[in-house]
Amino acid sequence: MDFEALKDSYRGGIDTTDRRKTNRRSRKQFTSRRPTPRMYDSVIFDHDGVLTTLVDLSLLHDATWDAFDELGVSDPDPDHVEQMVIHVAPDDVHAVAGAYDLDPETLFRVRDEVAAAAQQEAISDGRKVPYDDFDAIRNIDAPMGIVSSNQQATIDYVLDHLDATDLFGTAYGREPSMTSLHRKKPEPYYIERAMSDLGVETPLFVGDSDSDIVAADAAGIDSAFIRRGHRADHTLSADPTHEIAGLHDLLDIDRVPVAGDLDFEGGDSTR
């Protein structure tokens, strides 16, 4: 109920000469019992470039070359390899697979498996690490989830390696099949699944890409664009609800529940 509706609900039968005083008292009683209903009920994060650092693009290039090699294609056209590194579209997979008489699903699965293994190695040896402000999200007093366009195997490995599995009520990456290419962001598919898993309706989605903001829009939820160093000069084509520099800034967004907050009272934020 917003404030105007709240005022309306108290108008009937109240002596108008004392309405202002009564409204003020009533509002305080109402808001002191529970947080404002406009609080986000959860926070869902993109993974790469938000929670953990990006890997060097050369790692993904090398992994793609290895995938072709594993499939018995020892001398692929470099342009074909390039098409399979990032931002892969289903048409690309079909075209490239056709050039080597490969099954598109097999090409994509092996590409994903080799890329996931390479990233797991990077996590294991410290080339891919959580950002310094990662622990800030432990102060968020609401269910949290992950929706990444990275492989599910990569996300699972990262959370296990960081001993952070319990921090997130759900964590989606892509399954290693071409179906996932039709489901990944900017489609809202995995965000909607995460919302269903968490049983939430008004999450804030935090991402570092245009596709994150567009996917949040498509899911009908608010978004926060995190402008880390690799996005310093990026011009967004979408319009996020919030823009933040790091994960600590999330705690300053009034609608993000933070552990230790007092109930929202009398219009004053406690932080």
Ligand SMILES: [Mg+2]
């Ligand atoms: Mg990202």
